[in-house]
Amino acid sequence: MEYNFKEIESNWQKYWAANKTFAAKDGGDKPKYYVLDMFPYPSGAGLHVGHPLGYIASDIVARYKRHKGFNVLHPMGYDSFGLPAEQYAIQTGQHPKITTEQNIARYREQLDKIGFSFDWDREVRTSNPEYYKWTQWIFIQIFNSWYNKSTNKAEPIETLIKVFETKGFNCKLDDTLTGDIEKDLEPFTGEEWKAFDEKKKSDILMNFRLAYLGESFVNWCPQLGTVLANDEIKDGVSERGGYPVERKLMKQWSMRITAYAQRLLDGLDTLDWTESLKEAQRNWIGKSEGTSLKFKVQGSENSIEVFTTRPDTVFGVSFVTLAPEHELVESLTTTENKAAVEAYVTQAKNRSERERQADINKITGVFTGSYVEHPFTGKQVPIWIGDYVLAGYGTGAVMAVPAHDSRDYSFAKHFGLPILEVVAGSTNGTLSEVEGSYDAKEGKLINSDFLNGLEVKDAMKKAIAEIEAKGLGKGKVNFRLRDAVFGRQRYWGEPIPVYYKNDIPYALNENELPLVLPEVDKYLPTEDGEPPLARAAASWKHEGKYDYEHSTMPGWAGSSWYFLRYMDATNGSEFASKKLSDYWQQVDLYIGGSEHATGHLLYVRFWTKFLKDLGYIAIDEPAKKLINQGMIGGTSELMKQFIINREEIEKYNSISKEIIIKKEGKEIKRLDIGNGSEHCHVYLSIDSGLDIEFFDKENKSPIKTELFQENRAKVKYVMNSVLNIDEWIADEPYYAGSILITDEGYWTKHEYFDFTENKIQNISFKTKPVVEKMSKRWNNVVNPDDICEKFGADTLRLYEMFLGPLEQSKPWNTNGITGVQGFLKKLWRLFYMSPSGGGAQRAGEDSSNALNVTNDEPTKGELKTLHKTIKKITEDIERFSFNTSISNFMICVNELTDAKCNKRAILEPLLVCLSPYAPHIAEELWKQLGHTESISTAAFPDFNEAYLVDDNVNYPVSFNGKVKFTLELAATLTTQEVEAIVRANEQTAKYLDGKEPKKVIVVHKKIVNMVV
């Protein structure tokens, strides 16, 4: 019987669905294991072959863990709110819900064909009101919470109100609250608080809420009509669509993720994530320790506070720089500098992110005309304004130490400001006119009064102590991490569950949820720039009269807690019951792309910590172990094409032409191509040495011919860089008029010829593979469906794993896939050996039609093969090395084929080992062996060391580290005995050449090395 993967695969996919084979049980005796794939956004393009890479890996682990006796949760769902569906809705007027549903249906169809063991009963969609009800609910919890620095966790806002009522507020909380807007708060007493009106109370509390409405600079994208988070911008343009982004001051909903900065940083140490990913998060959080320091403005009551990480260099300050947006800019500017400063500030503020990035090396700035006093020397220090100082970081002002900071250095050089050296580094005290600054935190302090002679580290401590003692500032930690902008001026997202009464935002009550996304007539902003939700019917108001919030939540809202929803996907009264979240705990294995490093993976950690603080869940981190699967690139197949010179092509439109094929300058063939004005596609195999020339038949003159190499054949029709011409033409009749030429002959009008006009069977037309991004544009997109159709899902699964290590990026090509399919066929034949011949199929011999598996006792060799395989596969899965396990299966089947082994005692356990990788064929053969239950219920075979023990060891014998020959010796021999035997060996004598070895090293059961 033939291995008929199509029938087998569709049968088993139906069986699994009908029997809910992979439904997870919520409890029981088995230990739990939670394997999760990163939430896919169902895009209109469907899945290409790169997407399922991680899903296959996680599916293997899920199936393996089931065999190992775990209760496995392996769910899948859709992050189904998002920009592309909305952009499509704007263009076509079709509701994004419809597009989204179609895309999901397509995704599902593709996923099903690959045979994943997802528990589809738990599917979630973020755009489903049953789901986003709880996203809104969590938002309300965050809104109703503040971060208590003394308990170091989030608490209900009521506890803060209690504090205000009893003690009031003395402004001392401000350095513990890291949001951008609480700075301006005035102190108040408990009595005063009680007397405040509701608006005032609301405004004050807004400074503490973890979800808050605040005015801040945002990344505004006019083309998309919305704000974007930092991680949604790449190179100064929007990640989706590539539109320019500008800075804009806006009132916005934000999340106070900065309150969690330290915990997000500390938590990384407890996670088994890749170092590079953790490093990316650390950089993004960007902790820096330093000190604040006040500089008194001369002739004014004001002082400028700066943040510095180098208090040791305070004696090297030669000027102070303010960000253009700094609040003191106006008051510090002297009359004579006013015009220049105003012009500069206006220009700097209007520069978009993109422009700032583009001329990063362009140094700009302006002098205010004012001075501060140096806090220690009392000398006057000029105040400058420069856009290299960011308003949003630290205090928006820096003390410039050009000798020891490269940015200050360039600024000083550009404007001719003094450079004062205070750390003797590599230049040893003679820097002044040397190129560049000395930024290293090493060396002894000079020219620095009480710091002189100290090492940088000690000088820092002493400087901070002195600054604090003088009341000029204090030690401080700063984070680069910004609060996350939460509002989006878009339609296709979760409505923010807030309404406004007398200009005060109120959260909805839980029983009012979900706040369902209203219908609108258009998905565009209104004429006066309000978000699309402002188009909702006039009746869409809270209690019929109060406006709802018009912005919606960002894409990351729904994905920040979805892993919890899978635990209890249909719960109507809670986001997930405590009982079930306690049972399922953390995700044990999370697989997804590294592009989520500073977005999703930071937000999901933030929300997890928040929910834990309020006692809703027991875990502090969402995923214990995380693997980033590598990107799959595309392989394009370039065709070598000859065309008429582009400038002259018009001229030859109606002239009858032919092409001349030349070999080593000599003409070997002429082919008539008629007088059509359409392009004649003339292609030459990439490995050919022939030359092609167009020829004008009417004027009997050659036509200027060019080589063109931009055309890409659809990769679907190319295997090992050989184009399947017949398939290609059948699918793309546009190319039917082409001429394809190789050294063996040519193809034209659906027939093959050699150069003497004889019809031939085929030619091997070669294309040139180049690695590019997988994209429709390059004709190199490969769909998993096509591969499943042609080779089967099991082959696809194995091949994706066989390509290389999961975490490594690699281009897709289908070259090796036949080897993987060959392996499955070979496995199949072990079960269907012809009773007469057995093993290797002789040429022309049919495989047996009946299953032919015996109950004979396996030999020692067969057992060794099996147990070696069990051992390796187990080790490989445990360390997520899937490519090597495929190799090991191949070795196993090769050995069993050589041994002509068709014994049940060997083949049965082998099937269980293989079933996580190639589940369909394993199920089918398992059933044929007489089992009535799914193979997924079988226990993973135990590996028995006893079968692997060899009687003999093949010792490589080396001389000075170079292996010369091997000796098979009994494993029981001691190292001394081995040495004696090797010394006595006649081959040894040859290499020793009569000399006595200086030293002999024998590593037991490993190697012998003689030093001569």
Add this chain to the structure above:
RNA sequence: GCCCCGGUGGUGGAAUUGGUAGACACGCAGGACUUAAAAUCCUGUGUCUUCGCGGACGUACGGGUUCAAGUCCCGUCUGGGGUACCA
């Protein structure tokens, strides 16, 4: 610039703790079967050298540690990813 990860045959890659470098697979060459093709099977395949036995070289490059280095250390080159006036 800074941070992270890589560099092994014609190709994808293997070598888990320093112990026979190139497993497994593709491709290629030759052969078997076939009217032919497909499918399948067998043999060979790192480079150089030799008729052959064999020998020499070989994991980006240059050094080092070691009886022994793809693996550890130092320096250089190079590819990919992240990030960037964050004081």
